[in-house]
Structures are given as structure tokens and as C-alpha cells.
Amino acid sequence: MSDIRILDADEARERIPELALILFDCVKSGASVNFMNPFSMAEAIGFYAEIAEAVERDEIVLFAALENERTVGTCQLVPAKKPNQPHRADLAKMLVLGSHRNQGIGKNLLDAVDQEVKRRGLKLVTLDTALNTAERLYERAGYVRAGIIPNFALWPDGGYCDTVYFYKWFE
Ligand SMILES: CC(C)(COP(=O)(O)OP(=O)(O)OC[C@H]1O[C@@H](n2cnc3c(N)ncnc32)[C@H](O)[C@@H]1OP(=O)(O)O)[C@@H](O)C(=O)NCCC(=O)NCCS
Numbered sequence: 001m002s003d004i005r006i007l008d009a010d011e012a013r014e015r016i017p018e019l020a021l022i023l024f025d026c027v028k029s030g031a032s033v034n035f036m037n038p039f040s041m042a043e044a045i046g047f048y049a050e051i052a053e054a055v056e057r058d059e060i061v062l063f064a065a066l067e068n069e070r071t072v073g074t075c076q077l078v079p080a081k082k083p084n085q086p087h088r089a090d091l092a093k094m095l096v097l098g099s100h101r102n103q104g105i106g107k108n109l110l111d112a113v114d115q116e117v118k119r120r121g122l123k124l125v126t127l128d129t130a131l132n133t134a135e136r137l138y139e140r141a142g143y144v145r146a147g148i149i150p151n152f153a154l155w156p157d158g159g160y161c162d163t164v165y166f167y168k169w170f171e
Helices: 009-014 016-028 041-056 105-119 135-140
Strands: 003-007 061-067 070-079 088-096 124-130 144-154 160-169
Touching (some): 009 041, 016 070, 016 088, 070 105, 105 135
Antiparallel strands (some): 003 061, 061 070
């Protein structure tokens, strides 16, 4: 059973290698999460080093799923910066280590996101995901499918990938 935690900036910095390994694993195995292959651990480390600085600036809430104190899953809640969207946040970089999937870690991360959204008094969470990847996970958690944009991104090994937009309104 994974333990879900929100990492402060120091904890995020300490866990950069573990977070980077999850991202590296996901991209290598074909997940469309902004990066292309060949993808390196150095790039993944650089990405999470920037995320840790964004956590320090209070721009990102970084969630970690821990198993025996090791990070095996992660996601981010990114409150919108725009003055006319104080009630909205994006959900981003939902990633679970390949060896730890289908055990409910993704669901546990989404439950923790819900709690934090409510604690912050946010009302709307939006996200996008590659078609035919994580849609059931989001639908089970109450996210509503807003639509599909064909050819929005590329798969990490090339070829266009359709993107599905989801939202969830919190009463
Ligand atoms: C999408 C992703 C985060 C899901 O993580 P996960 O931890 O496997 O998610 P869950 O375990 O909560 O749910 C996944 C499946 O396992 C099933 N499951 C959950 N607990 C289970 C258990 N104890 N036994 C068997 N199956 C289980 C769920 O029913 C679900 O099934 P379905 O989605 O095929 O209908 C993960 O697959 C991933 O990292 N993918 C690559 C990156 C990616 O594409 N991320 C999305 C970007 S938006």
C-alpha cells in the first residue's frame, strides 16, 4: 500500500533521482508526457530539479507515492497563475513506475489531489492525456471528458498522438 505525500522543496530535491527514474521509465516505455526518445536520466533529473525550484516558489504542489520510503509514483497540481482563474489548477505529470502499475497508486494519487484541491478551496481541475492511455483512471475519479484534439503531440518514438482534455468541478 503506497503512502501519498506532498513534498516540500527540500524533500523534492532529495527525491529528484527517484522522481527522474519514474519519468525516464515512463518515456522509455512510450508514454507521451512532453519528452521524446532518446531520453536520458540527465534530462529527467534536470526536469525535476526545475520542478523542485517551482515547489520552492509555491507554484507547484508535488505529490509522491511512497512504498517502503521509495518514490514509485508522482503527480503535480499546478494552480493557474492567471488573475481571472484563481479557482483553477492543472493536473500534470501523473506517472507511476512501470513495475508498480495496476495496484491503485494512480487512484491514490488522485484521491490526494482531491483532498488538496478542497483544502485550497479550488473549484476546477483540468488535465490532458494521450488518447487510450489513462482515461479510465480519470473517469473513475469523476473527471469529465471535454474533447479530443487530433494530432496534438507526438509519441516519444514519433508519430502523432491525439490528446483528450478532462475537467473536474468541485462543488
Ligand atoms: C496512467 C498511470 C499513471 C496509472 O497508474 P496506476 O498506478 O497503474 O493506476 P491504478 O492502479 O490506479 O489504475 C490502473 C488500472 O489498474 C487497476 N487496478 C487498480 N488496483 C488494482 C489491483 N489491486 N489489482 C488489479 N488491478 C488494479 C485499475 O482498475 C485500473 O484499470 P484500468 O485503468 O485498466 O481500467 C500509469 O499507467 C502510468 O504512469 N502511465 C504512463 C504515464 C502516463 O501515460 N501518464 C498519464 C499522463 S496524463
